Amino acid sequence: MLSVPHLDREFDYLVTPEQSPQAQPGARVRVRFNGRLVDAFVWERRADTDHTGRLGRLERVVSAEPVLTPEVRRLVEAVAARYAGSRADVLRLAVPPRHARVEREARTPTEPPVPEPVDPAGWQRYGAGGSFLAALGQGRAARAVWQVLPGDSWTERFVDAAAQTIRAGRTALAIVPDQRDVDALCRAALSRLDESVVVALSAGLGPATRYRRWLSVLRGQGRLVIGTRSAVFAPLADLGLVMVWDDGDDSLAEPRAPYPHAREVAMLRAHLGGCAALIGGYARTAEAHALVGSGWAHDLVAPRDVLRGAVPRVMALDDTGYAEQRDGAARTARLPSVALQSARSALAAGAPVLVQVPRRGYVPSLACGRCRAIARCRHCTGPLSLPERGGAALCRWCGRADPAMRCARCGSDAVRAVVIGARRTAEELGRAFPGHPVVTSAGDTIVDDIEDGAALVIATPGAEPRAPHGYGAALLLDSWALLGRQDLRAAEDTLRRWMTAAALVRDRAAGGTVMVVAESSIPTVQALIRWDPVGHADTELATRAEVGLPPAVHIAALDGDPESVTALLEQARLPGGVDLLGPVPLPPGVRRPAGVPEEMTVIRMLVRVGRDHVLPLAAALRHGIGVLSARGGQHPVRVQIDPLHIG
Template identity: 60%
Template sequence: MAKVLPLLPLPHLDREFDYLVPRELDAQAQPGVRVRVRFAGRLVDGFVVARAPSSDHGGKLGWLDRVVSDEKVLTPEIARLAELVAERCAGTRADVLRLAVPPRHARVEAEEPPARTPVTSDQVDHAAWSRYLHGDAFLTALAEGRAPRAAWQALPGEDWPRRLAELAAIVGESGRTAVVVVPDQKDLDRVLAACQAVVGKDAVVGLSAGLGPAARYRRWLAALRGTASVVVGTRSAVFAPAPDVGLVVVWDDGDESHAEPRAPYPNSREVAVLRGYGAGCAVVIGGHARTAETQVLVDSGWAHDLCAPRDELRAASPKITALADSDHALARDPGARAARLPAIAFAAARKALADERPVLVQVPRRGYVPALACAKCRTPARCRHCHGPLALPSSPGPDGAGSPACRWCGIVDAAFRCGACGSRALRAVVVGAGRTAEELGRAFPGVTVRTSGGDDVLAEVAAGPALVVATVGAEPFAPGGYGAALLLDGWALLGRPDLRAAEETLRRWMSASALVVPLAAGGEVVVVADAGIPTVQALVRWDPVGHARTELEERAEVGFPPAVHMAAVDGTAVAIGELLETADLPSSAVRLGPVELPPGARAPFAGEGVDTADIERMLIRVPRGEGRALAKALRDAQAVRGARKAVHPARVQIDPPHIG
């Protein structure tokens, strides 16, 4: 007998089914291999989960149709991890395994695997880790094969890719495997290069969505077969089937790229925590900033702080100045007024350029002037045809040069008149990267101005005087460090209607500020925001731990994750009603809503005949200790609706990144 898990999307079919094994397939049909089975009259893909001498099923049994490959691609550890993730996220194992196991590539599978390259830890910089409290003890625990768990706050200017490579080398020397998960391709390239330098090129593989099917499957097989000691990749790499995994690292866990947009919507951080629990391996959640979710892990005792003392922090940090952007400040300096920079920021940029260092200018928006308002009454400027927002295009055409155009319908409105006060004058609500680069070019003649953002993200900039205008998250790495960083329009980041606005803003600011050289080398950061805002104060003090602790306390007061667990149920009113009527929710559950989908949330069921305008969201909140019971209740309710062939679909997300 073979117990097979068919890859079916229906929740009520998320279980193993018994199949008879033909004699000719007996040797191949081992646990972990891909198979094809007939289910409800059609052939479907599946995995053999286990073999058994007999079946408890009293009815007629079907036969395995064929074994797709005798490669055991579903390891027992990943099978257990898929079960844990499905339970945590109220999803199905089939959906998790689609994220964890890539499609087969037969030609690559037939290739002879290379031998495993021995790894040594000769290049580990113990002095760099000794700058952190308990850093030496953490390395010792890794080398001894124990499973320490840490929340690592990297110092400003830290060569964090090298530090992660050193952790991987310590684990690899003992014959175990390290898995390092980063948010995007830019970070992947840096960490991959660092790991290759420390442990050797043949001992490292990189996994990302941008690889072709053959290259991706070849590298994934290297992880499966144990020929690679270090696996580096983006979010799906957290499922890498590394044998005897000794360490899982998630870098910059607050980045939204770690949140999987496909069901069951797991986050890399949560999967890493579950993998550490299931496999008994070390886990490191690292970054310059800290999320409230990571702070919960520390407060609960599951992980421990790996932070530097204040004297080390002061020695590594640049000077950070906060000031409000005001017309009075701009009026005092003609050069600063031309660049739309406060005089202090203008002076910091000028000094860094004189020191032959690049200057980083972080702006929150792309484009030229992406948002306009009436200059007299500040009412947002709207299109007269569709009521969409007006903006100045980055490349205005000859028929509308200098005229505002609608960002929705594209119609140019050269004769704009405010509907509230009748004024024809317009002002910029926020200045985009294109306009900022243009103004800086006029303010600093003869200095190279480069932009990074959108479809043209720079990975690195060379040393020397230059102005680098980058949107948030697209800041290129400067090998010698930036001489100054100017963080503009802070209110645009802090003012977003999002639960995580303050946390995300501090993360963006710290990531940019960490690229600047220390104060001793003349490094300076100017953030254009009110110094009285707690998030700005946390940046000035470089206190991500205190900010995360405050965020957690505030969310506990109002009942938001991660202080509690919250499920978001998206669907039509009928679908939500059916699901909640079926679900056996914990007695402590509190229902909130229904409400409209929040900004930034992806509308579900696109292209499935459902009008997205009819989609609502119901929130269900329970104490943190009952999150598993909530997920089980919603998972079981989805299975019941699936068995009943419910017409209206419903999406369930546990602790979604965007609540409101």
């Protein structure tokens, strides 16, 4: 595989009669290119050639295993075309490295057992959910965006859909954000399906184990593949259903070129294969809502009467508190007394209480106590944090300690906390609720499950443990840290994090209460109170359409030095109706493109097109990248289409 952009095409080689039985499409081979041996795949076999010169021969067949199936090959080409990337880069994501010892292991073909009939009761709560399940059993290409009810088990519903698909004689693929979700879905699947048909693929597996499982899928042994973002390329035959859980999670965005999003790759795969698709979550992204608006997918939502019986009571504690229970301390306290009373009531009833805080650590951000300027490192200007009580401040960038902080602006040595982390919150609440166990789940110490009984659980978003019978109350703190981010997806992501935590709380009839410390007039807070993710996504999509932001349009971000970005735009044959925005300095927090010297300025240029013109834009940028690559002399320009963070 050649990673040079201008060589992103097929090359013809002769296959000897001795090599012919093994050198079949999809096999790994070695070829000589420009005087050196390189790894390659057999793309196709032909009896003729367009090459007018003398053809070289295959050096050898590395493996006769057809690891690049026709379906995956079409998907690789589609992803490269969609994201202005090279097929070599996509192939590195799609096909894992070879392990010869694993390939030589004996095959044990077995006839997979047919799953038991699926009880449709769980899906019938969602209006058209019963029809969706029936369509899967008939092998039809039903596509839906599903809003999960609080208290319902998304893993059980995914297994329902997968089992129904397998009973129809086809295979299923489930993509989830992280290892916790992989483990949870695997437990649910193995409780109802034979272990021979369930295959888990994730980055946490060792290379040999992952390749062994990947080969079992290629050889037709796995019928349900569960994995993280790279598993979306799993070589399943006769794919009948693609499922994506929590598509708003950043973990589903690939950090390597060409930077595809697993949701988009999954939907591309469903489109190319003519199979069913399901995007599920407690909240809804604007991208998923756009699929519903276009008619490509249908809504799967529960009727309002069913929803009202499943959700907890949600209250917002703004500056003035509730009119019926005024709370003067709410103006200054991080945790108003109303929230403390709710937590005490739940603990007294023997139920656990969940406290969600946005940041991990002790005090992750400090500021001057006099002028409120952010405390920064004297060596690298990175933000200072307090890792533990009574310890010295540490820089979050370079790790240097600053035992005697002094404000560079006003000279004061007084400091204050800008953000309180999970460990500091646990310390404070432990003093406020003596006699109750305190569990912290954040960072590297994530707790999956807690025991039943009264306990305080302090967790960061995405690290909330499951309680056997649900939480009695949930307190959502420091909402300003989530809503106040300068990010296109701040409101959408905040609602997703809040709903994920609130869904772990018991319903209103069982006394479940969720309190969010935020102004009740904020639209995102109102969406949580009403439990209306669809309405919030509709508003979000309409707002983005007004200002010309994805997914109402498509945007390509070009990052590089000014000369190289200008050269790329000159060589690209951009389609009509393109808007050029910028250049601007590279946004804070975005890493520099590889290959650009540190001393050079890096800029970002945005190229915006209509929703139906992303493929012409990607083709134009691929052409420009290829021209510059062939000419040489320019530093590489990083091209990302629809990046998560525009700036």
